[in-house]
Every structure is written in C-alpha cells, then in structure tokens.
Amino acid sequence: MNICIDIDGTITNAYYWVNYMNEHFNLNLVDEDLIYYDLCKVAKVTEEQFNEFYRIYSDELHGKAVIRENAKQILEQIAQEHNIYYVTARDISLKTITEEWFEKAGLPxxxxFMLGSHNKVKTAMELKCDLFIEDRYENAIELSQTGINVLLIDCYYNRHPLNNNIKRVSDWIEIKEEIDMISKEKKYA
Known part of the structure; x- marks a missing residue:
C-alpha cells in the first residue's frame, strides 16, 4: 500500500507546543485546552502575535519535537511492508531541520513532501495514496471526500463527526492494527 503520513500532531505529540506557548504568551494552558487546531484561537492572540511566536521558536519546536509513543517502532514495521510518504504542511524552509529531526529520531x-499549506489532496492523489494518517480534522475531511481512507489520530481539537472514509484511532498500536486489517482486505479483494 501507499501510505501518506502527516508529521506534526501525528508522528509528534500533538501538545508539545503548550509549554512554549505558556512561556511566550504568559498562559497556563494544559493539553485539554487545545480544543481548536488554530492555536491563535487557543492562546487568544492575533495571527500577527502567533506568527511572531512561531518565527522565534519554529526551529526549536520542530527540532525538539516529541515523538508519540510507539510511533517509531510502528513506522519501522510499516516501512518494511508498505511505501511510506511523509506529507506535511510544514514550509520548505524547514526542510533541513525536519530532515535532521528525522535522522536524530531514527525514523525510517x-x-x-513539504507543502507549505494544508492542501494535501493533490499530493495524496499523485502518490496514489491508499491510506492517509492525519491529525487535522479539516484535512481528514478533504482527503476522505476524494475517496482516500483516513486514520485520524485522536486529539482534543479534532473531535467532530466523521464520515465513512475516516476512522478515529487512539494511538500508533491501533494504527498498525488498522493497516494490517486494510492490507489483508486488499490482498483478498
């Protein structure tokens, strides 16, 4: 199978930015407060204020990102059986820091694909994506509406109604189980 995988919030812990935001904006947010994907809305700051925060911390945020539990091991297993493509909204200006982080983390x-936007459908279609692993609700909806199956990793900010092409998963163990099941179904189809 061709499996597309998002990075931030999917491979990485979805809430690793909280401490940085708390310090920079003098807040006391906890993970459960991140009920919106839009961090401006969460922090109650303007887009300009958030962009300044991101300009200051982006290298550190992406260079020290925390990997979700079991993600590395499961990605290694998936990569042995399937084609994996990392498809991220990160801007191409973060390519070096992203590649260094992948190397340091020992990810397969x-x-x-660094798109610089959340528009992932075109890339997924070009890659003949069979399955997309994602954390952003809007991306999951857009991808699923084209017929692509999506595993949406559960986060406080993506708990909205799903359609038939989206399956909510809680962690990377469940992701592996779903991939194995889909793979098996494809073999016998």
Whole structure:
C-alpha cells in the first residue's frame, strides 16, 4: 500500500507546543485546552502575535519535537511492508531541520513532501495514496471526500463527526492494527 503520513500532531505529540506557548504568551494552558487546531484561537492572540511566536521558536519546536509513543517502532514495521510518504504542511524552509529531526529520531526513510499549506489532496492523489494518517480534522475531511481512507489520530481539537472514509484511532498500536486489517482486505479483494 501507499501510505501518506502527516508529521506534526501525528508522528509528534500533538501538545508539545503548550509549554512554549505558556512561556511566550504568559498562559497556563494544559493539553485539554487545545480544543481548536488554530492555536491563535487557543492562546487568544492575533495571527500577527502567533506568527511572531512561531518565527522565534519554529526551529526549536520542530527540532525538539516529541515523538508519540510507539510511533517509531510502528513506522519501522510499516516501512518494511508498505511505501511510506511523509506529507506535511510544514514550509520548505524547514526542510533541513525536519530532515535532521528525522535522522536524530531514527525514523525510517520515506519521501518527504513539504507543502507549505494544508492542501494535501493533490499530493495524496499523485502518490496514489491508499491510506492517509492525519491529525487535522479539516484535512481528514478533504482527503476522505476524494475517496482516500483516513486514520485520524485522536486529539482534543479534532473531535467532530466523521464520515465513512475516516476512522478515529487512539494511538500508533491501533494504527498498525488498522493497516494490517486494510492490507489483508486488499490482498483478498
């Protein structure tokens, strides 16, 4: 199978930015407060204020990102059986820091697509994506509406109604179980 995988919030812990935001904006947010994907809305700051925060911390945020539990091991297993593509909204200006982070984290090789936007449908279609692993609700909806199956990793900010092409998963163990089941179904189809 061709499996596309988002990075931030999917491979990485979805809430690792909280401490940085708390310190920078003098807040006391906890993970459960991140009920919106839009961090401006969460922090109650303007887009300009958030962009300044991101300009200051982006290298550190992406260079020290925390990997979700079991993600590395499961990605290694998936990469042995399937084609994996990392498809991220990160801007191409973060390519070096992203590649260094992948190397340091020991994640399996896969082609890296840095889109600079959340518009992932075109890339997924070009890659003949069978399955997309994602955390952003809006991306999951857009991808699923084209017929792509999506595993949406559960986060406080994506708990909205799902359609038939989206399956909510709680962690990377469940992701592996779903991939194995889909793979088996494809073999017998």
């Amino acid at each position: 090789k896969g082609e890296l």
